[in-house]
Amino acid sequence: MQYDVIVIGAGAAGLMCAATAGQRGRRVLLLDHARKLAEKIRISGGGRCNFTNLHARFDCYLSANPHFCRSALAQYTPQDFIAMVERHGIGYHEKKLGQLFCDDGSERIIAMLDEECRLGGVDRRMETQILKVSREADGFALDADGGSFRAASLVVATGGLSIPQIGATPFGYQLAEQFGLELTPLTPALVPLTFHVEDAEAFAPLAGVSLEVEARAGKGRFRENVLFTHKGVSGPAILQVSSYWQPGMTLELDLLPDADAASWLEQKAGSEQLISNALAEFGWPKRFAEAWLEREGCNKRLKDLSPKQRLQLAERLHGWRVKPNGTQGYKKAEVTLGGVSTKALSSKTMMANAVPGLFFIGEVVDVTGWLGGYNFQWAWSSGYVAGMHC
Numbered sequence: 001m002q003y004d005v006i007v008i009g010a011g012a013a014g015l016m017c018a019a020t021a022g023q024r025g026r027r028v029l030l031l032d033h034a035r036k037l038a039e040k041i042r043i044s045g046g047g048r049c050n051f052t053n054l055h056a057r058f059d060c061y062l063s064a065n066p067h068f069c070r071s072a073l074a075q076y077t078p079q080d081f082i083a084m085v086e087r088h089g090i091g092y093h094e095k096k097l098g099q100l101f102c103d104d105g106s107e108r109i110i111a112m113l114d115e116e117c118r119l120g121g122v123d124r125r126m127e128t129q130i131l132k133v134s135r136e137a138d139g140f141a142l143d144a145d146g147g148s149f150r151a152a153s154l155v156v157a158t159g160g161l162s163i164p165q166i167g168a169t170p171f172g173y174q175l176a177e178q179f180g181l182e183l184t185p186l187t188p189a190l191v192p193l194t195f196h197v198e199d200a201e202a203f204a205p206l207a208g209v210s211l212e213v214e215a216r217a218g219k220g221r222f223r224e225n226v227l228f229t230h231k232g233v234s235g236p237a238i239l240q241v242s243s244y245w246q247p248g249m250t251l252e253l254d255l256l257p258d259a260d261a262a263s264w265l266e267q268k269a270g271s272e273q274l275i276s277n278a279l280a281e282f283g284w285p286k287r288f289a290e291a292w293l294e295r296e297g298c299n300k301r302l303k304d305l306s307p308k309q310r311l312q313l314a315e316r317l318h319g320w321r322v323k324p325n326g327t328q329g330y331k332k333a334e335v336t337l338g339g340v341s342t343k344a345l346s347s348k349t350m351m352a353n354a355v356p357g358l359f360f361i362g363e364v365v366d367v368t369g370w371l372g373g374y375n376f377q378w379a380w381s382s383g384y385v386a387g388m389h390c
């Protein structure tokens with residue numbers, strides 16, 4: 001069957017692209033191997049879909065070319081997506097830091113995009129395995145288990161590798177390689193970090209404890225909560241910084257980001273109070289204070305600290321260093337860092353420079369957002385841009 005555009009992947013970016021192209025009058029076929037539409041939207045934001053971020057800017061994204069996402073983000077902004085959400089009467093609220101969530105479930109966003117595709121006359125086929133993609137003189141030919149399809153434009157929106165249990169595959173990366181496009185290295189990102197056995201055992205009793213910190217790794221620096229787990233650390237501060245962490249790197253946590261620990265310890269120098277009790281002033285849970293001080297060999301009364309020990313403790317409170325031994329991998333990662341090299345694509349259209357008519361959008365591209373609605377905004381923006389040019 002002949003179409004103008006075939007979009008592979010009915011997730012966030014693919015739905016946006018198909019709807020946009022369809023509403024331009026293009027005959028669009030949207031294919032997905034999964035049974036259900038946009039499973040990642042469904043599970044996102046704890047079921048409420050953090051669908052954009054008011055502060056989405058190019059510097060909230062990681063990529064070998066950090067400027068690549070500028071054009072798409074300018075062509076389709078958070079305000080454009082919010083306008084669509086409002087047009088569909090979907091209630092939303094800002095949770096924190098510009099993060100917009102649905103008042104009701106994420107299904108509302110899926111239904112909205114599905115309706116936009118319907119308005120564009122998009123032909124959608126789920127549970128379709130794509131067996132072969134080849135290039136022809138006037139476009140692309142696809143052999144799928146539901147038949148053979150042809151189109152002048154082919155848009156690849158198959159996402160990243162995270163959460164394979166709901167349909168993630170390396171299909172998009174393999175297709176890029178088939179057409180000679182370069183990939184940047186792929187790693188799980190926005191992912192919990194794991195500790196070596198002895199650290200994990202030491203902190204296991206703290207599983208569930210949460211604390212506001214500034215987490216630092218490489219060029220990443222985020223002020224949010226850390227959550228101790230049975231295997232290591234998670235929580236927004238860690239998920240954010242995980243995108244900057246690489247094996248072998250030390251993770252540094254400022255455990256008292258609002259205080260000046262050296263002056264505080266100085267003021268309390270003569271106190272009979274146990275340090276673990278005094279730290280409750282900063283909202284530290286007692287069991288965390290005790291376990292942390294125990295490990296630092298410092299579980300004593302404030303008056304028993306020498307001036308040198310006070311300085312050392314202050315340094316560690318503002319820069320506690322721990323060496324993770326890895327991440328919890330794609331099973332727990334929200335996204336994949338890396339992907340189709342931006343060098344191979346036009347930032348204005350998302351089309352492959354060397355393969356006219358072939359587009360890559362969304363997470364399969366080497367553009368990875370911070371936690372907080374940035375990744376969906378990239379999916380909407382890149383999907384829209386390709387939809388306007390395919």
Ligand code: FDA
Pocket residue numbers: 008009010011012013014031032033034037038039040041043044045046049050051052128129130157158159160162163166167168169170171172333334335361362363364372373374375376377379
């Ligand atoms: P997406 O993964 O959405 O879609 C890819 C589609 O391609 C899927 O439908 C898949 O079935 C299909 N596909 C894959 N291989 C195929 C093949 N071989 N053949 C045919 N079809 C194939 N982001 C955010 O901004 N706010 C949030 O709240 C969250 N929350 C969140 C929670 C969790 C648990 C995860 C795992 C991720 C998030 N994210 C997020 C990230 C966000 O979900 C992600 O960045 C976008 O869904 C990416 O959109 P894409 O369309 O590129 O891929």
